[in-house]
Amino acid sequence: MSIDIIFKIAGIGLLVSVTNQILTRAEREEMATMVTLVGIVMVLTIVIDLIIDLFNNVKSIFQLY
Amino acid sequence: MILIKLLACGMIIIPSTIMGIMMGKKYSNRVNNITSIINCLLVLETEIIHLSNPINVAFKNVDEKGNNKISCIFPNIVEILNSNREMSLFRAFKKELIVNRTKYNFTKEDEEIILSLAKVIGVTDKEEQKKHFNTVIQQLKIQRNQAIEESKKNEKLYKKLGVIFGLLLILILV
Numbered sequence: 001m002s003i004d005i006i007f008k009i010a011g012i013g014l015l016v017s018v019t020n021q022i023l024t025r026a027e028r029e030e031m032a033t034m035v036t037l038v039g040i041v042m043v044l045t046i047v048i049d050l051i052i053d054l055f056n057n058v059k060s061i062f063q064l065y
Numbered sequence: 066m067i068l069i070k071l072l073a074c075g076m077i078i079i080p081s082t083i084m085g086i087m088m089g090k091k092y093s094n095r096v097n098n099i100t101s102i103i104n105c106l107l108v109l110e111t112e113i114i115h116l117s118n119p120i121n122v123a124f125k126n127v128d129e130k131g132n133n134k135i136s137c138i139f140p141n142i143v144e145i146l147n148s149n150r151e152m153s154l155f156r157a158f159k160k161e162l163i164v165n166r167t168k169y170n171f172t173k174e175d176e177e178i179i180l181s182l183a184k185v186i187g188v189t190d191k192e193e194q195k196k197h198f199n200t201v202i203q204q205l206k207i208q209r210n211q212a213i214e215e216s217k218k219n220e221k222l223y224k225k226l227g228v229i230f231g232l233l234l235i236l237i238l239v
Contacts, residue, residue: 011236019229026222042237 005050009043070239077238078231085227092216092223095170099209101135102179103202109139110198113186120154120187121146135169138162158183178204 016039023032058064108130112123124139131139138161145157152160162169162176171179182201185194 008236012233015229015233015236019226022222022225022229026218028222 005046009046012039012043074235077234078228081231081234082227085224085230088227089220089223091170092212092219095172096209096212096216098135098169098171099175099205099212101131101133103205103209104133105131105136105139106182106198106202106205110195114191114195114198154186155180155183175205175208178208
């Protein structure tokens with residue numbers, strides 16, 4: 001696992017939170033919620049492979065077959 | 066390699082920023098256009114009520130005296146009417162507003178207000194037309210106030226969103 005992915009997620013989190021603030025100040029709460037959701041989905045698509053690897057490792061370590 | 070990456074980043078962020086600015090500009094354009102059309106209608110009212118000019122002369126004078134982005138509606142309508150003699154003034158107005166909808170940035174309500182005037186120009190007597198002119202100008206002033214509020218809210222928002230969208234795209238692609 002490279003460190004880049006952490007920076008990428010941090011960057012997305014930063015931009016999503018800034019967008020959220022801007023949209024909330026412009027009285028567009030629904031859009032702000034949507035942007036937050038999109039951010040979560042984006043981050044999830046990035047980390048999904050890592051989560052799969054983690055579960056596989058847990059299974060192999062504890063011999064849960 | 067870094068240079069190419071920077072170049073690509075620039076190629077992403079600059080268009081997205083420009084897109085944001087353009088989307089924000091729509092709102093300020095609408096305010097300017099409503100102000101212009103109010104001025105044009107005031108000139109048109111003088112031409113019709115006080116000078117009793119026929120429609121084609123009145124419209125040409127409005128274009129000359131108005132001399133702004135919106136006043137070109139009037140000579141365009143005269144052209145439409147000249148090219149199709151059977152068309153009514155209302156339909157010519159409607160056609161012009163629909164064809165150049167993206168240029169004028171009017172909303173449906175603005176268009177309806179302008180078209181409500183087009184229905185009565187040249188059909189009723191002077192007093193009736195004067196009343197309609199006053200009503201339409203008042204309605205347009207209300208629309209302008211709404212447009213100013215909207216532009217205050219949305220113009221900055223779209224500019225910021227354009228930049229943020231570009232940054233997000235760069236972050237995902239890099």
